[in-house]
Amino acid sequence: MDNNKQNLTTDELSTIPxxxxxxxxxxxxxxxxxRYLDKIDADDLKNKFDDMSEQLNVCETNTQAIVNILSNYDVPIQIVNGKVVDTEEGK
Structure with a gap:
């Protein structure tokens, strides 16, 4: 939007009694x-998001490792669509 054409709606309030x-x-x-906008710090939010993403990756890696270990002991489980599910014997 062109800056010259940007008018705040509140500018029109002066005409209303x-x-x-x-x-x-x-x-x-x-x-x-x-006050709330001032509290928002984009860098802080990005750091928090990066930390959560890293933690999620660690959890996914750990889950995959556990499933692999259990599969080595013939426990009928696998990961399907990001979820650990029981599988029938022999599948």
Missing amino acids: LDHNWYQKLAVNFEIIQ
């Missing part, structure tokens, strides 16, 4: 929203 109290409430709402 609203009392001063309403404008104060609106300003407070924006202040509340701004």
Whole structure:
């Protein structure tokens, strides 16, 4: 969207006959929203996501290792669509 054409909807509020109290409430709402936006740190979120992804990979690797060990002892299980399932003997 072209910056010249971007107008805030709130810019149109000045033409509406609203009392001063309403404008104060609106300003407070924006202040509340701004506090939460300030808390959002993209780098921190990325680090948390990377940590969770790494933990998930470790869990998947461990699950696969356990299934492989049990399969070596003829336990009828395997991983299907990311889930450990019982298999019938001989399959």
